[in-house]
Amino acid sequence: MTIPFSNPDRPNSYIGKTVPRPNAAKLVQGRGRYVDDIVLPRMLHVAFSRSPVAHAKIGEIDLDEAKAVKGVLRVFTGKDLTEVCTPWVAVLAHLKGLKSPPEHALAVDRACWVGEPVVAVVATTRAAAEEAASVVMVDYEDLPVVTETMTALDKDTPVIHPELGDNLAFRRLHEEGDVDAAFESAHKVVSASFRTARHTGVTLEPRSILVDWNPAEGQMTAYHATQAPHMMQTVLAKHLDIPESRVRVICGDVGGSYGIKVHVYPDEVATAAIAKVMGRPVKFIADRLESYTTDIHARDHEIEARIAVDADGKILAMDVDDWTGIGPYSVYPRTSAIEGNQVVNLCGGPYDFANYRAQTTVVFQNKTPTCQYRAVGHPIAVAITEGLVDMAAAAIGMDPVEIRRRNMYADDAYPVTSPAKMKFEGLSHHASMDKLIEMMDYDSLRADQAEARKQGKYRGIGIASFIELTNPSPFMYGIGGARISAQDGCTVRMDPDGSVVALSGVTEQGQGTEAMLSQVVAEGVGVKPSNVRVITGDTQVTPYGGGTWASRGAGIGGEAALQAARALRDSILEVAAAMLQAEASKLDIRDGQVVDADTGEERMPLEELGRIVYFRGDTLPKDLPRELVQTRHFITMEYPFAFTNGVQASYLEVDTDTGVVTLLKHWCVEDCGRVINPQLVDEQIRGGIVQGLGGALYEEIHYDEDGQLLNGSMADYLVPMAAEMPDMQVAHVETPTKESELGAKGAGEAGTAGAPAAVMNAINDALRPLGAQVTEMPFTPERILRALGKIDD
Amino acid sequence: MKASAGGYARAESVGHALDLLAGSDGQGRVLAGGQSLIAAMNMRLSVGDLLVDISKISELSGVIVSGGTLRIGALTRHAQVGASQVVRTHAPLLTDAVSHIAHAAIRNRGTMGGALAHADPAAEFPACALALGATMHSEGPEGARAIPAEDFFEEVFTTALKEDEILTSMTLPVAEEGEVQILEEVARRSGDYALVGLCLVKRASGHRVSLFSVGPKPILATVAMAALDAGDLEAAVDAVSSEIDPPSDTQASAAYRRHLAGVLLRRAVARLKGDTA
Numbered sequence A: 001m002t003i004p005f006s007n008p009d010r011p012n013s014y015i016g017k018t019v020p021r022p023n024a025a026k027l028v029q030g031r032g033r034y035v036d037d038i039v040l041p042r043m044l045h046v047a048f049s050r051s052p053v054a055h056a057k058i059g060e061i062d063l064d065e066a067k068a069v070k071g072v073l074r075v076f077t078g079k080d081l082t083e084v085c086t087p088w089v090a091v092l093a094h095l096k097g098l099k100s101p102p103e104h105a106l107a108v109d110r111a112c113w114v115g116e117p118v119v120a121v122v123a124t125t126r127a128a129a130e131e132a133a134s135v136v137m138v139d140y141e142d143l144p145v146v147t148e149t150m151t152a153l154d155k156d157t158p159v160i161h162p163e164l165g166d167n168l169a170f171r172r173l174h175e176e177g178d179v180d181a182a183f184e185s186a187h188k189v190v191s192a193s194f195r196t197a198r199h200t201g202v203t204l205e206p207r208s209i210l211v212d213w214n215p216a217e218g219q220m221t222a223y224h225a226t227q228a229p230h231m232m233q234t235v236l237a238k239h240l241d242i243p244e245s246r247v248r249v250i251c252g253d254v255g256g257s258y259g260i261k262v263h264v265y266p267d268e269v270a271t272a273a274i275a276k277v278m279g280r281p282v283k284f285i286a287d288r289l290e291s292y293t294t295d296i297h298a299r300d301h302e303i304e305a306r307i308a309v310d311a312d313g314k315i316l317a318m319d320v321d322d323w324t325g326i327g328p329y330s331v332y333p334r335t336s337a338i339e340g341n342q343v344v345n346l347c348g349g350p351y352d353f354a355n356y357r358a359q360t361t362v363v364f365q366n367k368t369p370t371c372q373y374r375a376v377g378h379p380i381a382v383a384i385t386e387g388l389v390d391m392a393a394a395a396i397g398m399d400p401v402e403i404r405r406r407n408m409y410a411d412d413a414y415p416v417t418s419p420a421k422m423k424f425e426g427l428s429h430h431a432s433m434d435k436l437i438e439m440m441d442y443d444s445l446r447a448d449q450a451e452a453r454k455q456g457k458y459r460g461i462g463i464a465s466f467i468e469l470t471n472p473s474p475f476m477y478g479i480g481g482a483r484i485s486a487q488d489g490c491t492v493r494m495d496p497d498g499s500v501v502a503l504s505g506v507t508e509q510g511q512g513t514e515a516m517l518s519q520v521v522a523e524g525v526g527v528k529p530s531n532v533r534v535i536t537g538d539t540q541v542t543p544y545g546g547g548t549w550a551s552r553g554a555g556i557g558g559e560a561a562l563q564a565a566r567a568l569r570d571s572i573l574e575v576a577a578a579m580l581q582a583e584a585s586k587l588d589i590r591d592g593q594v595v596d597a598d599t600g601e602e603r604m605p606l607e608e609l610g611r612i613v614y615f616r617g618d619t620l621p622k623d624l625p626r627e628l629v630q631t632r633h634f635i636t637m638e639y640p641f642a643f644t645n646g647v648q649a650s651y652l653e654v655d656t657d658t659g660v661v662t663l664l665k666h667w668c669v670e671d672c673g674r675v676i677n678p679q680l681v682d683e684q685i686r687g688g689i690v691q692g693l694g695g696a697l698y699e700e701i702h703y704d705e706d707g708q709l710l711n712g713s714m715a716d717y718l719v720p721m722a723a724e725m726p727d728m729q730v731a732h733v734e735t736p737t738k739e740s741e742l743g744a745k746g747a748g749e750a751g752t753a754g755a756p757a758a759v760m761n762a763i764n765d766a767l768r769p770l771g772a773q774v775t776e777m778p779f780t781p782e783r784i785l786r787a788l789g790k791i792d793d
Numbered sequence B: 001m002k003a004s005a006g007g008y009a010r011a012e013s014v015g016h017a018l019d020l021l022a023g024s025d026g027q028g029r030v031l032a033g034g035q036s037l038i039a040a041m042n043m044r045l046s047v048g049d050l051l052v053d054i055s056k057i058s059e060l061s062g063v064i065v066s067g068g069t070l071r072i073g074a075l076t077r078h079a080q081v082g083a084s085q086v087v088r089t090h091a092p093l094l095t096d097a098v099s100h101i102a103h104a105a106i107r108n109r110g111t112m113g114g115a116l117a118h119a120d121p122a123a124e125f126p127a128c129a130l131a132l133g134a135t136m137h138s139e140g141p142e143g144a145r146a147i148p149a150e151d152f153f154e155e156v157f158t159t160a161l162k163e164d165e166i167l168t169s170m171t172l173p174v175a176e177e178g179e180v181q182i183l184e185e186v187a188r189r190s191g192d193y194a195l196v197g198l199c200l201v202k203r204a205s206g207h208r209v210s211l212f213s214v215g216p217k218p219i220l221a222t223v224a225m226a227a228l229d230a231g232d233l234e235a236a237v238d239a240v241s242s243e244i245d246p247p248s249d250t251q252a253s254a255a256y257r258r259h260l261a262g263v264l265l266r267r268a269v270a271r272l273k274g275d276t277a
């Protein structure tokens, strides 16, 4: 039996509705349990002495003063930890040519970025550990520092890792069709350079880990703010020489991740190693400065790109040369080549064109390592693509909406393979654009813009179509050799009181995964969502799975939950049929009651069935199966990724005297397939847009030429805040994926993917009459005034 | 990071606070609203301080007018300054300033005296004090002192206050009939310190212009003031840009700040003339 999703009045119709989040009250009342809330007997704290320089040979280390600080129990150097912890190399087989040197939990001979952990101090309090860390004396012998991306491969630039030969970590060239010929014969060619700033995720809860080694059991338990508990289980087991089965990773409440918490961090592995050596629980909670210097950074790209169009605005070709600097190490185990690779995969995404060339060049530098952060590569690819499309439209005098309509894949064109060789199962670019134009009332907005201009106000409208990669298959990491599960599982069980418990391998980071699971299971079994308890984030308890990343929770974890719930429903009905002497197919479960499927007449509450099965099983037929626990797994098979699509629009005003941009309104129409919970999806979109607006207007990590990070605090690194955020209107088109019964694709990154390009295009739309254009993010007041030629140095 | 304080004592009175400071061997540090000091301690930019908490000394708080002088106690919270009808009537510049300072939670705790004594070159109140021709009043082992605003702000985070002195209040002449007070600033986000800010006061005696976030301390733009008195806006705009020596930092370059100073002056003058620029 399949679920008639098109009927909103069907019984147990929780999928598709906004239901309350089961964990919201707990979090709002401060009753969440984050890693830092956990206190274990005999627990110690670790703090790190970190490299104050970007590149140096580590000489003498003097620990006497540190050891003398009251409360300090032990101090570890990199060499000490090499005895218990092996280094890692972050490469994957499918990213051909990717290289990276071995990275240690604590730097051994060399420090390669400001903030790299060098010495670990363990004390009875964090304050004592910090006090001692501040008096650790390390002789740093300066080595040449590489900070620039574009000159990293020049002959006279020092090589950071001489054993690797050069500073090139990875390069990939993709070519489709005859790009050069298309450019030569084109009606119009437009080129531009783009820059996206280095930024980071700024999670509310910083990175946190508490590790307990129990020598009696030979078991390590890590309480960890992570997106991928099973991946961490493997990593800790492998590098600390513990059988995988003897590592348990528990991930309770997590205060936001955005990709920051899906990577392996040297200080966290060091914490685990130290716990094993000392046989005592050890806690590490990053502070905000540590967050800025050691959480992964992202988006540090410089791009030269061009587009060729014919007189009708048809895109003939795109050519993209993308460069990114990733710091001194590729980050384990997902690698730091993925972002550049995504730029190659995603440029031109919404458009049906033939000739495409894109190259990404990924280089080493002495800055904080970069890796996957929300909407990996998308905001970059969308900015390049949509920036060029707008410029081409302006160059041939065409409306930006019209040029998109002429190039987007037709809604009935699917399945289709893009020139980047991405396979699209089913997208809705035109339906989404139509909905957007109607929602924003495009024509009256243009009229308002013209009216404002008469009064000397510069307003602009920016449109950005995009695709988003979700529901990844093993093609993302598994084929490269990473032990990162693309499959996910769910176990659903009915207890004697008729309530249901669901255990899932996907995790809750604050985004509402558990709410989504509760309503899917509720509908699948036939109980109220409030009667479903959800358990996630414990490798010893839940089915094995991948966790939260690449917008996979609902699409993969949700489908596993649905199938497990349906299986439990079937086994409940098999028992009910025996008890009621009815045919199982004539029965249904609604609101926790077994009912007659046709009439809806109540036959038996689930708690009665539970009572009989658990306490009076003797009264049931001997050979009747009574398996009230069911597990199902789900993995996508037909498509490497479930692409989604959408389109955003921004309306804003530029103050051409101060350069300040005021966001007036923002719209997004997106298609994530089946919308399981409208409110959760809308808030994912809004939150994602805010993060994208941060990239467009505020967020930028600054380094000086010595590789010193200049803005490592919330006062200096600006994140978007409520007062500057515009009203956002969100709507959906639903094209469910046929790979699953649920039909859900991901929605977690769409907002972030499209917002920066929409803002860029809107600013440039506002500035066009003044002959100015900006392409370097964030669009600070100063960059805007410089584009307007208003600043004399 | 965890703060590392050398000690803490709560002062019952100004005299008690002065005794505590005197007995602290140079390590004493006045704690008022804590909105700058605690943040600095939490980043270990300041360690080992013996904190002398003055926040419970009620005599240091409040707003009074008498005989053409407005007196604001050092401990008066930003939010109280902002809500005070007396301040709005006699020094509307300060009311305006409050709406630009930080966020509600910080304004509830931060004190005007703290902002003046902290002397952040990007802070609003010091520049307001300059534009309004205010006087700072302090108490110390040597007795009370009255320091004109122009002599009070010396360097980044440095004032004429001695280590063992406490700022007790600020006085200023109440706004005369027809006086106009205008504050213009540009910040990246609401509540952020200004990239550049400007105060313009127009009195019978002439214009007063002060700027903040344009150098190591807020300044009075005297050349620009004279130009405005002479009715020459263009000269005044040129003057503000050259009278300041703004820093370049991660938010903006010196050149941008110079440009902005001119823009803000134009806007302030336009408002003075009643245009809603």
Ligand SMILES: Cc1cc2nc3c(=O)[nH]c(=O)nc-3n(C[C@H](O)[C@H](O)[C@H](O)COP(=O)(O)OP(=O)(O)OC[C@H]3O[C@@H](n4cnc5c(N)ncnc54)[C@H](O)[C@@H]3O)c2cc1C
Pocket (backbone or CB within 6 Å): B029, B030, B031, B032, B033, B034, B035, B036, B037, B038, B039, B074, B075, B100, B101, B102, B103, B106, B109, B110, B111, B112, B113, B114, B115, B117, B118, B120, B122, B123, B124, B125, B161, B165, B166, B167, B168, B191, B192, B193, B194
């Ligand atoms: C996020 C954030 C944003 C902010 N934005 C702004 C802004 O936009 N504009 C702005 O102006 N300010 C801003 N502030 C600072 C805020 O206004 C502070 O409240 C103010 O600078 C200090 O006042 P306080 O009472 O908190 O002083 P404290 O933090 O207690 O003390 C600051 C310094 O002044 C000294 N001090 C305090 N009172 C006295 C006294 N009576 N006598 C002698 N010395 C004294 C202390 O010893 C210390 O050195 C911001 C603060 C934060 C945290």
